[in-house]
Amino acid sequence: GGxxxxxxxxxxxxxFQNATYGMGKHVLRFGAQFVHxxxxxxxxxxxxxADAQFANTQGFVDxxxxxxxxxVDPKGHLPGESIDPPFGPPNFTRHYHYNEPALxxxxxxxxxxxxxxxxxxxxxxxxxxxxxxxxxxxxxxxYPGSGANFLVQxxxxxxxxxxxxPGKLKGRFYLPDYKNFAPRMGLAYDPFGDGKTAVRAGxxxxxxxxxxWELFRAFQNPPAYSFVRLDNISLTPEIVTDQYAVFPNxxxxxxxxxxxxxxxxxxxxxxxxxxxxxxxxxAGRLVASASYLGSSxxxxxxxxxVNRVGSGGLLNATCLSTRMAADGITxxxxxxxxxxxxxxxxxxxxxxxxxxHSSYHALQVRLDTQPLSKIGLExxxxxxxxxxxxxxxxxxxSLSVAETGVGYLDAFRPELDRGSSDFDVRxxxxxxxxxxxxxxxxxxxxxxxxFRGWEFSGFFSYQTGQPFSLADFGTPxxxxxxxxxxxxxxxxxxxxxxxxxAPNSYLFLPVNQVYDPASGLCxxxxxxxxxxxSVNGPFEHTLSRNVFRQPGLFFLNTALIKNFHLxxxxxxxxxxxxxxxxxNHPNLYVNGSSTDISTRSFTAGDGLVLPGVTASFxxxxxxxxxxxxxY
Numbered sequence: 354g355g356x357x358x359x360x361x362x363x364x365x366x367x368x369f370q371n372a373t374y375g376m377g378k379h380v381l382r383f384g385a386q387f388v389h390x391x392x393x394x395x396x397x398x399x400x401x402x403a404d405a406q407f408a409n410t411q412g413f414v415d416x417x418x419x420x421x422x423x424x425v426d427p428k429g430h431l432p433g434e435s436i437d438p439p440f441g442p443p444n445f446t447r448h449y450h451y452n453e454p455a456l457x458x459x460x461x462x463x464x465x466x467x468x469x470x471x472x473x474x475x476x477x478x479x480x481x482x483x484x485x486x487x488x489x490x491x492x493x494x495x496y497p498g499s500g501a502n503f504l505v506q507x508x509x510x511x512x513x514x515x516x517x518x519p520g521k522l523k524g525r526f527y528l529p530d531y532k533n534f535a536p537r538m539g540l541a542y543d544p545f546g547d548g549k550t551a552v553r554a555g556x557x558x559x560x561x562x563x564x565x566w567e568l569f570r571a572f573q574n575p576p577a578y579s580f581v582r583l584d585n586i587s588l589t590p591e592i593v594t595d596q597y598a599v600f601p602n603x604x605x606x607x608x609x610x611x612x613x614x615x616x617x618x619x620x621x622x623x624x625x626x627x628x629x630x631x632x633x634x635x636a637g638r639l640v641a642s643a644s645y646l647g648s649s650x651x652x653x654x655x656x657x658x659v660n661r662v663g664s665g666g667l668l669n670a671t672c673l674s675t676r677m678a679a680d681g682i683t684x685x686x687x688x689x690x691x692x693x694x695x696x697x698x699x700x701x702x703x704x705x706x707x708x709x710h711s712s713y714h715a716l717q718v719r720l721d722t723q724p725l726s727k728i729g730l731e732x733x734x735x736x737x738x739x740x741x742x743x744x745x746x747x748x749x750x751s752l753s754v755a756e757t758g759v760g761y762l763d764a765f766r767p768e769l770d771r772g773s774s775d776f777d778v779r780x781x782x783x784x785x786x787x788x789x790x791x792x793x794x795x796x797x798x799x800x801x802x803x804f805r806g807w808e809f810s811g812f813f814s815y816q817t818g819q820p821f822s823l824a825d826f827g828t829p830x831x832x833x834x835x836x837x838x839x840x841x842x843x844x845x846x847x848x849x850x851x852x853x854x855a856p857n858s859y860l861f862l863p864v865n866q867v868y869d870p871a872s873g874l875c876x877x878x879x880x881x882x883x884x885x886x887s888v889n890g891p892f893e894h895t896l897s898r899n900v901f902r903q904p905g906l907f908f909l910n911t912a913l914i915k916n917f918h919l920x921x922x923x924x925x926x927x928x929x930x931x932x933x934x935x936x937n938h939p940n941l942y943v944n945g946s947s948t949d950i951s952t953r954s955f956t957a958g959d960g961l962v963l964p965g966v967t968a969s970f971x972x973x974x975x976x977x978x979x980x981x982x983x984y
Contacts (some may be wrong), residue, residue, distance in 0.1 A: 361394035383458040383870060392449040392482070392565065396572060400424030401598040402582050405588075413722060416588040421599055427579040427607055431512055432698050435604040440597045443578040451480035453562070459537075461546070461879055465719035467546050471539035471555075476777070478533060479562040479621055481525050482569070483515070489947060490516055491577040494526050495614035503765065504668045507659055507702065509697045511654065512575050526571060526615045533560045533621050549634040556627035564748050568705060570613040579607050609700040610616060610658075616706040624650045624711075628693070638725060644717040646739075654748040655711025655767070657760040658858055660702035661888050662830040663689025674830075676886060679869035683877035689830055701832060709748070710775065713949035715739035719869040729789035737781045741774035744898075751775065754945040755899055757824035758835035763892050770835070771899035773820045779817040797825075800976070806916035806925075811935075814908045821943055823966070826884040827868050827951030833889045838950050840896040842881030849941075852967065853956045861943060862901060862966035866951045882950055904941040904968065911935050917980045924984035931977040939970035 371384030400423055408419040427445040430436050459473035484492050496518065498509025515524055522528065523870055537557030558817065572578065583599060591598040625648065632642040666673045666689045676688035696702065720734035744767050755775035761767045792804040824838045846862045852858035867884050869876055875884035885895065910933050917926040947954035947967040955965035 360706050361392070364391040364393065365389070376419055378463045380461040380463075381458070382461075383456075385456045386454070386865060388453040390451055390453065392447070392569065394569065394575045396569070401442070401520070403599075405736055407613070407799050414940070416513055418586040418588060419584060421583045421586045423581060423596070423599075425579050425581050425600075427576050430574045430579075430606050430607055432565075432579070432609045435720070437604050438600065438602055440600040441607070442597070443487070444491060445572075446570050447491075447569065448485055449482040449565075449630065450485050450531055451482040452478075453480055454478050467543040469541045469562075471537075471541075473537045473539075473557075474535060475535045475537070477535070477560060478531055479529060479560075481529050482565070483524065483526070485498045489524070489574070490514060492516070492526065493574045493577060493616070494518070494571065495574075495612055495699075496522075496617065496964075497843075502696060503659075508665070508668055510696060511698070512610075515715070516532050516578065519778040522617060522903075526568070527617050527619045530619075530621045533623070534558075535560055535623070551632045552630070553632070554627075556625070559624045559626060561624070561654075563705075568615055571615060573610075574612050574614070575607070575610045579610060581605065581608050604629060609698065610949055611700050612702045614702060614704050616704055619654075619705065620652050620707055621652065622707065622709070624652045625646050634758045640721050640723070642717075642719045644715075644719070646715045646717065648711070648713045650709065650711035650743070652707035653711060653743070653745070655704065655708045655745045655760070656703050656705055656749050657764055657767075658701045658703050658832075659764045660694045660696050660699055660833060661764060662694060662832055663692040663887065664695045664889050666692035667698070667889055678875035678877035679872050680877045685875050685877075685884065686891060687889075689887050689889050708761065709743060709745045710771075711741065711743035713739065713741045727791075728793045730786065731788075732784070732786035734784040735782070738779065739781075740775070740779060741777040742771065743774045744768060744770040746775035752945075753950065754903065754943050755793045755819065755821040756945075757822045757948065758826075758831075759833050759911060760835055762835050762837060762895065762898075763890060764834075766892075769892055769895070770898050770899070774823075775819065775899065777899070778816045778818075782814070784813045786811055797798075801972060802879065806918070808914040809911070809916070810918070811909065811911040815905065817905045818903035821901050821903055821948060821966075823864070823882065823896060823901070825867070826949045828885045828888055830888050832888075836885050837898065838889065839883040839894045840881065841879065841883040841894070844900065849968075850955075853863045854959050855956065855962065855967075857969045858944070858955070858967045859941075859969070860965045861904075861941075861968040864950050864964040864966065866964060870884075884950075903943045905941050907938050908933075908940075908972075909935045909938070919982075919984075924982060927981040927983055929977075929979040931979065933975040933977070934972055937974040938972070940972045941968045942971055943968045 355413045366388065366389040367941055369384065369386035371382065374381045403421060403423040405418045406420040407413040412419060412816055416498045424443055426441050428436050455475065455477035457473065457475040459471065464470060483489065492515040493512055494515060495510055496513050497506035499507055500506045515526060535558040539555035542551065542552040544552060586599055628644060628646045630642055630644040632640060634640050660759065672692035674688040674691060676685040678685050719735045722731055722816040724731045753775045761770050763769050787810045788808065790807040790809065792807060825838045828836055847862055848860055865882055867876060867879050867882055868874065912929055912931045915928045919925055944967045947965065950964050953962040954961050954967050955962050957963055
């Protein structure tokens with residue numbers, strides 16, 4: 354038992370030089386930087402500490418472990434081969450190095466007093482991480498085979514040390530990308546020349562470095578690391594003190610490995626972003642603005658398991674049978690349970706690749722005031738309409754309610770997951786104010802200390818709910834992939850029905866029974882939702898991603914402040930009373946664990962426990978008292 358160690362510093366070395374040169378109407382800025390990074394990291398993962406699972410209580414009493422899992426050093430061997438004693442742990446520590454040089458040039462071109470352009474260009478390179486010195490032989494990756502399509506390439510691929518890789522891939526996890534040129538342009542224009550109206554616009558390309566911790570998981574790949582599972586082990590005192598004493602004094606075959614594979618041809622992700630704003634001063638103290646913002650993300654990073662359970666049936670259909678419903682008569686779809694994986698030498702093959710794409714459009718309207726000196730009031734408000742669309746909202750694991758598994762629904766068709774982003778908020782309204790109370794402004798006696806220096810401020814926020822999806826974790830070949838049920842009828846409407854047993858749980862979205870409680874098999878003709886056929890498809894009638902919306906959120910936070918000016922150094926003492934959720938308004942949140950249609954989450958009035966998306970109220974009022982010295 355216990356938690357594995359996870360720690361390590363990052364050493365960064367940065368060299369940079371910038372320069373500015375003025376010439377007539379131009380102000381040129383240019384520069385360069387070089388960053389060298391060293392990730393000295395010990396990964397705390399499963400296998401560093403052995404996991405022992407007992408079949409039942411009697412097994413615990415008898416000291417018989419049903420399944421014993423632990424990471425071992427495969428000593429350069431690959432899955433399917435055997436290793437000889439003595440047995441010990443692999444190297445859990447890596448010292449990955451990589452370099453990141455960059456160059457830029459930008460010009461502020463003041464064409465005339467009313468028009469300024471700011472063109473620019475940036476080039477940057479995100480280096481390929483690698484292990485230095487003697488650790489270099491520990492780096493390995495999956496190398497697809499030759500073939501007419503990706504299915505064949507996965508099936509014929511193999512694990513290999515990077516030092517043994519062919520051609521330009523030798524010593525590299527993936528090929529470098531030196532083409533990260535990012536042009537940019539900005540514009541500022543005063544159309545009337547009175548300084549009260551401004552038109553601003555801009556756009557450019559922006560490249561994104563790869564997510565380090567996700568790539569670094571490649572250290573788990575064989576032949577430097579292996580996760581071994583042994584069954585029916587008898588506990589002994591030696592095993593308690595030495596977790597590797599469980600192994601016999603003979604050869605042990607290596608289990609199929611979970612592989613973390615950076616795509617050999619992974620490119621740098623980038624976003625094209627653009628915006629335009631019109632701003633106008635009104636009545637001397639008010640400033641109104643309207644803005645449009647847009648962006649399009651391409652080659653975004655994502656993790657995708659391309660070697661799913663039964664995926665060999667996609668290449669060779671002779672292993673397929675028919676999956677039947679609980680009635681034993683109705684066919685549901687193809688059954689992959691007798692099929693191997695595409696690559697039978699490996700378990701899950703999680704490829705870090707450029708499968709993501711996104712788009713974003715927003716309209717913002719804003720009104721602000723400059724401080725109104727006579728009454729000491731400043732306020733403003735902002736409304737945003739926006740829509741964010743993508744096929745995956747994070748590159749790796751996500752704790753979002755909208756997440757229904759890792760990767761894509763279809764390992765080979767990421768476009769099926771296109772929908773509203775997990776964080777999409779269609780409407781958002783905010784307002785704020787700061788009021789310095791003009792009390793006893795002319796007093797110099799005791800009233801000055803009591804009535805002057807008071808401030809009252811507040812922030813209001815309302816937004817419509819973010820989207821979420823339904824999952825089907827009951828799919829028989831499910832191992833963590835993204836899943837969704839089939840849509841077989843009309844989408845249900847939201848409700849708010851109290852759970853008969855749970856005090857703060859409400860049925861938010863009714864879901865029909867999809868699996869037969871007795872057999873666990875799919876119910877024939879279930880509607881409006883039916884079980885997912887397989888993580889390998891087909892997906893023609895699968896529910897679209899993020900078609901449902903969570904409830905909206907409302908907040909009102911305020912603060913009452915009293916300032917006391919201190920006699921020295923222009924300092925002041927501030928006493929603050931902050932009220933978070935002043936009105937004690939409860940917000941309703943969807944419970945993420947209830948979005949799985951194979952799980953019964955709601956207790957009806959008749960005592961039956963049924964599937965259904967539930968929600969609970971949260972966000973009580975909080976009061977904070979604080980004392981600050983400002984100088």
